[in-house]
Amino acid sequence: MxxxxxxxxxxxxxxxxxxxxxxxxxxxxxxxxxxxxxxxxxxxxxxxxxxxxxxxxxxxxxxxxxxxxxxxxxxxxxxxxxxxxxxxxxxxxxxxxxxxxxxxxxxxxxxxxxxxxxxxxxxxxxxxxxxxxxxxxxxxxxxxxxxxxxxxxxxxxxxxxxxxxxxxxxxxxxxxxxxxxxxxxxxxxxxxxEGIKSVAKILGWAMMQSDSNPVSVKENEHNIVELIQLALTNAEIKKQDLAYIHLHGTGTKQNDIAEAKALRIIFDKKNIFIPASSTKALTGHCLGAAGAVETIITIEFLKNGMAPASFGLEDIDPECQCDCILQNNMRLQRSIGIILSYGFGGQMAALVIEAEK
CATH class of the missing domain: 3.40.47.10 (Thiolase/Chalcone synthase)
Known part of the structure; x- marks a missing residue:
């Protein structure tokens, strides 16, 4: 690439x-x-x-x-x-x-x-x-x-x-x-x-197709692991360089468990802490526009040196237990984030950005 x-x-x-x-x-x-x-x-x-x-x-x-x-x-x-x-x-x-x-x-x-x-x-x-x-x-x-x-x-x-x-x-x-x-x-x-100051750099991305059917997203943490790793490779950064992960985080049973399992594989098992959350309890699920909206939200939080909490989360599901998932806002020192989106039918995408402070 x-x-x-x-x-x-x-x-x-x-x-x-x-x-x-x-x-x-x-x-x-x-x-x-x-x-x-x-x-x-x-x-x-x-x-x-x-x-x-x-x-x-x-x-x-x-x-x-x-x-x-x-x-x-x-x-x-x-x-x-x-x-x-x-x-x-x-x-x-x-x-x-x-x-x-x-x-x-x-x-x-x-x-x-x-x-x-x-x-x-x-x-x-x-x-x-x-x-x-x-x-x-x-x-x-x-x-x-x-x-x-x-x-x-x-x-x-x-x-x-x-x-x-x-x-x-x-x-x-x-x-x-x-x-x-x-x-x-x-x-x-x-x-x-042109003398124009950017708000963020696009460092890299990944697109994948999972084994799914037209009206579901199959619970498979390994697809998410592959997506994140491919995006980081294409962006030429290490997982430790990330400051924040905006998860797809729909609040459905299958999605949240799969994402938590993926985070445990990539980060927890390597003793790497990268704050992660979903903001869909704040904005609702904007469906086809969710990835675009959440990219802008991620930029705004990173510009302000903040990782947002998973709004609405009070009592974490034991199956979603993961060191990375935030229950409170957190101050950040770095400004590189990754946004994840998945769609019915198996479409998956990840975007790696670096916000300009």
Whole structure:
């Protein structure tokens, strides 16, 4: 793998919740229009970021990997409500066109279930590393909390009936929430030449496919171990160099046990302590946008020299017992973090970043 030379220079985030969730109510964003809500949010965030670029740029050399994980779903659901699926609804579902008018370069969408947001950052960094564009928008948006969608997750048994509390012995799933985040990526040398200070460096990444089925993430800590080790190798850092690990941490039985087992294999057994947590009890699970949102949250915490606690965690599950999982905020001396995301169907991604303080 070619070493990453990509930095994050700006970002915009909008989420429905920023405080500890104490019930099981899905968190929705409020928009003036209910039509194509995810696309509306993705374009809104993208236009804010691209509108702040302080230098002239060539649209042909401007790329985007901004994605919604359920393109056109609102149109499909509206058509179902009316009893007829229109040709426009199918066209919107297929096209997934969510870029500002002044983006004329490579546009790549990455539909990877709940790993979509992190895949978008990885693919954006790859476009820049391969010199396919000079600047790139990366991120994801999710605003699809229609009763049909929530009902599907309930049938799968992953929605909490109480409140989100990853790694807690009483956890019973996640609370879905809407939100999104879009960042502007550049090559580091280009940012320096334009006099732009970056907020974080992208040091490396990894993408994998686990042995899973379309509606589950198989409990397999070895897949997570391989993902983390591959990301660290590609970033050319040692596990001891990490300051913080943002876990996928959904609060479901299988996910949390698998992640805790992976941490024990990589860190506990080597007597290495790296603080790790999930912030989904603070933001809800933003589904396809989770990886993008959690990348920005990780940057913000690292910039402030802080590792966040696993919010909502009160009594850790013995099967999730791990030295690394935080129950309280912790001050940090280093600023390198890794973000993990997994999606139904087996998509897995990891992103290694270094925040600029």
């Amino acid at each position: 070619v070493k990453s030379n990509v930095v994050i220079v700006d970002y915009e985030m909008e989420i429905a919740c920023r405080e500890l969730i104490t019930d099981c109510r899905p968190r929705r964003l409020e928009f003036d229009s209910e039509s194509d809500r995810s696309n509306f949010l993705a374009i809104k965030l993208s236009e804010k970021v691209i509108g702040r670029i302080p230098f002239s740029f060539n649209p042909i050399r401007t790329g985007s990997t901004v994605t919604v994980s359920k393109p056109g779903l609102q149109g499909i659901l509206s058509s179902l409500d009316s009893g007829k699926i229109t040709s426009k609804a199918w066209a919107d579902f297929i096209s997934n066109r969510i870029v500002p008018d002044n983006v004329k370069g490579p546009v790549v969408t990455n539909i990877s279930a709940c790993a979509t947001g992190l895949f978008s950052f990885v693919r954006g960094a790859m476009l820049l590393t391969n010199d396919e564009c000079d600047i790139c928008l990366a991120g994801a948006a999710e605003a699809t909390l229609h009763p049909f969608v929530v009902g599907g997750f309930k049938r799968m048994g992953v929605i909490s009936k109480t409140r989100p509390r990853p790694f807690d012995k009483n956890r019973d799933g996640f609370v879905p929430a809407e939100g999104g985040a879009v960042a502007l990526l550049m090559r580091e040398a280009d940012a320096v030449s």
